Amino acid sequence: MKYAKWMKNVGEGFIGEMLRAAQNPAMISFAGGLPALDLFPTQDLQAAFQKVFEEQGNAALQYAQTAGYPELRSWVASQHQRSQRPARTAEVIITTGSQQGLSLLAQTFLDPGDTVFLETPTYLGAIQAFEGFRADFQMIPCDEEGILPDELEKALAFTTPKFLYLIPNYQNPSGRVMGLERRKELLKVSQKYGLLLVEDNPYGELRYEGEPIPHLAELGENVIYLGTFSKVLAPGLRIGYVLADEDIIMHLEQTKEGVDLHSNNLTQRAIYEYLQKDLLPDHILKLREVYNVRRKAMVESIQTYLGDRVEMKVPAGGLFLWAKLMGVNNSFDYVQDMIRQNVLYVPGALFYADGRVSNEMRLNYSCSTPEIIEEGMRRLARGLNQ
Numbered sequence: 001m002k003y004a005k006w007m008k009n010v011g012e013g014f015i016g017e018m019l020r021a022a023q024n025p026a027m028i029s030f031a032g033g034l035p036a037l038d039l040f041p042t043q044d045l046q047a048a049f050q051k052v053f054e055e056q057g058n059a060a061l062q063y064a065q066t067a068g069y070p071e072l073r074s075w076v077a078s079q080h081q082r083s084q085r086p087a088r089t090a091e092v093i094i095t096t097g098s099q100q101g102l103s104l105l106a107q108t109f110l111d112p113g114d115t116v117f118l119e120t121p122t123y124l125g126a127i128q129a130f131e132g133f134r135a136d137f138q139m140i141p142c143d144e145e146g147i148l149p150d151e152l153e154k155a156l157a158f159t160t161p162k163f164l165y166l167i168p169n170y171q172n173p174s175g176r177v178m179g180l181e182r183r184k185e186l187l188k189v190s191q192k193y194g195l196l197l198v199e200d201n202p203y204g205e206l207r208y209e210g211e212p213i214p215h216l217a218e219l220g221e222n223v224i225y226l227g228t229f230s231k232v233l234a235p236g237l238r239i240g241y242v243l244a245d246e247d248i249i250m251h252l253e254q255t256k257e258g259v260d261l262h263s264n265n266l267t268q269r270a271i272y273e274y275l276q277k278d279l280l281p282d283h284i285l286k287l288r289e290v291y292n293v294r295r296k297a298m299v300e301s302i303q304t305y306l307g308d309r310v311e312m313k314v315p316a317g318g319l320f321l322w323a324k325l326m327g328v329n330n331s332f333d334y335v336q337d338m339i340r341q342n343v344l345y346v347p348g349a350l351f352y353a354d355g356r357v358s359n360e361m362r363l364n365y366s367c368s369t370p371e372i373i374e375e376g377m378r379r380l381a382r383g384l385n386q
């Protein structure tokens with residue numbers, strides 16, 4: 001078949017193999033990024049959908065505005081500051097998950113061969129979204145707080161990217177957080193060079209330690225912010241949003257019109273209904289409590305079963321623990337042994353856009369109980385010993 005040149009051979013990839021392996025009921029998968037199934041507010045969401053059906057059923061089933069349900073857009077605006085002032089409804093577009101936000105940004109901003117700057121490492125799904133629009137990537141060196149402003153400035157001397165994509169809170173995959181001072185330094189550099197920042201924040205509310213840090217979009221100019229209901233409510237709802245200058249929102253709207261006309265109208269209204277009941281703050285507290293227990297269980301099980309064979313960073317929030325396999329060259333090499341032991345992790349190499357070898361692995365702790373986490377670590381230790 002004459003597929004586009006950039007398409008890879010689908011079905012043969014590593015991710016497909018991992019997904020297949022994860023179907024095995026005996027498998028303990030630390031590879032996904034799934035929120036815990038048993039914590040979804042299913043009944044409250046059901047009541048919200050029911051109310052929408054009863055009170056606005058016809059309108060909710062009709063075509064709707066591309067930028068999203070106006071009440072939900074206003075709610076999102078009411079939760080955010082942009083450049084130290086309240087955000088406006090016209091600065092919000094509702095998307096089909098923040099993954100669509102990434103894709104719309106790529107389609108709206110990138111010409112083939114344009115460069116996108118990325119953190120090292122970064123979210124695989126962003127690499128995939130940008131790749132679809134033939135982006136070239138440059139990975140900017142990072143430390144435990146993310147992008148190093150000096151390194152960014154060095155890179156900007158040679159290359160003018162369309163934007164820098166980053167995840168300042170509990171980054172996927174590294175779990176790291178960009179501190180306030182670093183955010184300010186980064187904004188100083190981005191403002192000096194007129195660099196557009198794309199700030200992706202799906203995990204910000206899942207905080208287990210420390211105080212919240214203002215978003216880049218709150219602190220400075222020229223920042224596009226992506227949010228989502230996937231991690232605080234449920235990913236199957238597929239509702240996220242982009243906050244940006246009105247002109248950018250209008251361009252994204254034009255792109256979105258050609259992609260899916262609008263995100264699911266019924267779901268947007270049901271989420272708004274749920275939010276009106278003010279249930280979200282307590283729900284987030286519950287998520288923090290349970291995920292924190294699971295995070296601790298993973299840290300302790302790693303210490304018990306893997307000891308100094310693993311060097312890890314304890315994340316202060318989010319869903320992932322990032323660890324190095326000591327004395328190992330490439331964490332890919334052990335994946336088959338792990339599948340035989342019925343345990344899965346994501347090898348670090350997948351989070352680098354330059355195809356480098358990595359001895360790192362990303363482990364998800366949110367969707368396994370402490371008992372399962374412990375058993376998974378036993379298996380991981382056995383896999384390494386083979």
Ligand code: PMP
Nearest residue numbers: 033097098099123172228230240
């Ligand atoms: N950005 C990051 C950093 C993510 O980890 C994810 C999901 N794993 C997404 C965006 C996409 O989330 P969604 O489309 O469900 O909102």
